[in-house]
Amino acid sequence: MTPAARYAAAIEILDGFLDGEPAEKLLSNWARRNRYAGSKDRAAVRDIVFDSLRNLNSFAALSGVGHGRGIALGHCIAAELSPEDIFNGAGYGPAPLQEEERSAIEAAQASSAEVTDLPDWLVEVFKSDLGEDAQATAAALRDRAPVDLRVNIAKTTPEAAARALAMEDIATEPVAGVPTALRVVENPRRVAGSNAYQSGHVELQDAASQALVQMLELKEGQTILDYCAGGGGKTLAMAAQQPRARLSAWDISQSRLAPLEERAERAGARVNLLSAMPAKAEYDLVLVDAPCSGSGAWRRNPEGKWRLDADGLDALQKLQTEVLAKASKCVVPGGALAYGTCSLLPRENSEVVNGFLNSHSDYELQISRSFALNQPGDGFFCAIMQKQL
Numbered sequence: 549m550t551p552a553a554r555y556a557a558a559i560e561i562l563d564g565f566l567d568g569e570p571a572e573k574l575l576s577n578w579a580r581r582n583r584y585a586g587s588k589d590r591a592a593v594r595d596i597v598f599d600s601l602r603n604l605n606s607f608a609a610l611s612g613v614g615h616g617r618g619i620a621l622g623h624c625i626a627a628e629l630s631p632e633d634i635f636n637g638a639g640y641g642p643a644p645l646q647e648e649e650r651s652a653i654e655a656a657q658a659s660s661a662e663v664t665d666l667p668d669w670l671v672e673v674f675k676s677d678l679g680e681d682a683q684a685t686a687a688a689l690r691d692r693a694p695v696d697l698r699v700n701i702a703k704t705t706p707e708a709a710a711r712a713l714a715m716e717d718i719a720t721e722p723v724a725g726v727p728t729a730l731r732v733v734e735n736p737r738r739v740a741g742s743n744a745y746q747s748g749h750v751e752l753q754d755a756a757s758q759a760l761v762q763m764l765e766l767k768e769g770q771t772i773l774d775y776c777a778g779g780g781g782k783t784l785a786m787a788a789q790q791p792r793a794r795l796s797a798w799d800i801s802q803s804r805l806a807p808l809e810e811r812a813e814r815a816g817a818r819v820n821l822l823s824a825m826p827a828k829a830e831y832d833l834v835l836v837d838a839p840c841s842g843s844g845a846w847r848r849n850p851e852g853k854w855r856l857d858a859d860g861l862d863a864l865q866k867l868q869t870e871v872l873a874k875a876s877k878c879v880v881p882g883g884a885l886a887y888g889t890c891s892l893l894p895r896e897n898s899e900v901v902n903g904f905l906n907s908h909s910d911y912e913l914q915i916s917r918s919f920a921l922n923q924p925g926d927g928f929f930c931a932i933m934q935k936q937l
């Protein structure tokens with residue numbers, strides 16, 4: 549496909565997104581309908597779409613033109629490509645630029661209005677929750693997230709894993725402060741097919757997720773419940789961190805939990821998958837990796853920031869409060885309850901924890917930490933609370 553044809557495909561997908569369709573579904577439907585598109589084309593179209601979703605308002609403002617076409621034009625301008633070279637109707641590319649579009653681009657270039665790549669209601673939430681960091685945080689969400697790997701230290705060492713990856717032309721570097729993490733600096737798209745990945749020596753996992761697991765200071769023989777295990781990212785990180793712990797995993801969605809069986813086998817981890825909701829106080833440590841806005845990971849899933857609404861965010865906070873209270877019943881006296889999210893917003897983090905502590909006088913806060921973007925990866929939060937003996 550020509551660069552112009554890739555832009556034409558991205559415009560179609562962006563229009564579908566603006567009509568409310570999920571971006572992933574649009575991308576896979578497009579790939580199915582256009583079998584001639586090779587993996588490089590699919591990756592390039594995906595990159596245009598995801599860059600655009602991270603920068604939706606700024607790209608629209610760069611072109612001054614509406615719809616998917618205007619956003620793609622903004623992408624083209626931001627990438628320092630000439631719109632005339634792409635939007636000229638040649639090679640299955642987008643239709644040629646109209647005179648009024650040229651004027652709109654000229655006017656947009658002359659404007660110095662500040663644009664935030666968040667919906668308006670969320671700009672206010674960022675301001676009230678993040679104060680003077682709001683603008684910089686929203687701006688940092690425009691960038692692509694790094695690709696991080698967790699080295700399965702139950703099977704190999706970070707040095708050996710980095711060497712094995714390098715032999716497959718996947719260059720990595722260590723991540724300061726997170727000994728299990730490797731950041732992929734070349735050929736991230738080769739990871740899933742690599743021997744190191746296939747043999748369970750590395751997993752895709754953001755460095756902040758790994759840092760959260762490190763905070764838990766797991767001990768031999770501990771009984772641990774991952775209460776919101778999902779596909780088991782944290783479960784497997786805990787299993788690698790402390791292979792002698794006794795791990796159980798639960799998720800309200802059994803379909804999300806199901807792939808963990810195979811993933812655990814590949815990683816050489818032993819995990820007891822629960823099919824009934826745990827409710828008895830029988831775990832030394834319960835981790836609640838709570839459902840959240842995902843704002844700390846909006847660089848990876850930029851659709852999230854456009855689809856969330858104020859009611860949805862309120863509902864999440866209520867759900868977090870409920871889940872934390874339920875999970876706390878599973879902790880033995882003297883045990884610990886850890887609450888984590890990949891959200892940047894205190895209303896989903898410290899506010900939920902403070903609310904819990906106010907209504908559960910048998911718990912006290914031991915430590916809490918907010919991980920800002922790039923320190924070391926996605927935005928994350930973790931609080932560890934101790935239950936009285």
Ligand SMILES: C[S@@+](CC[C@H](N)C(=O)[O-])C[C@H]1O[C@@H](n2cnc3c(N)ncnc32)[C@H](O)[C@@H]1O
Nearest residue numbers: 776777778779780781782799800801837838839
């Ligand atoms: C942030 S995700 C977990 C990600 C996972 N821990 C990982 O590292 O891959 C939150 C999970 O909470 C689950 N969940 C939502 N409500 C729940 C509830 N009431 N009890 C248990 N799990 C719940 C969701 O199904 C979702 O899988």
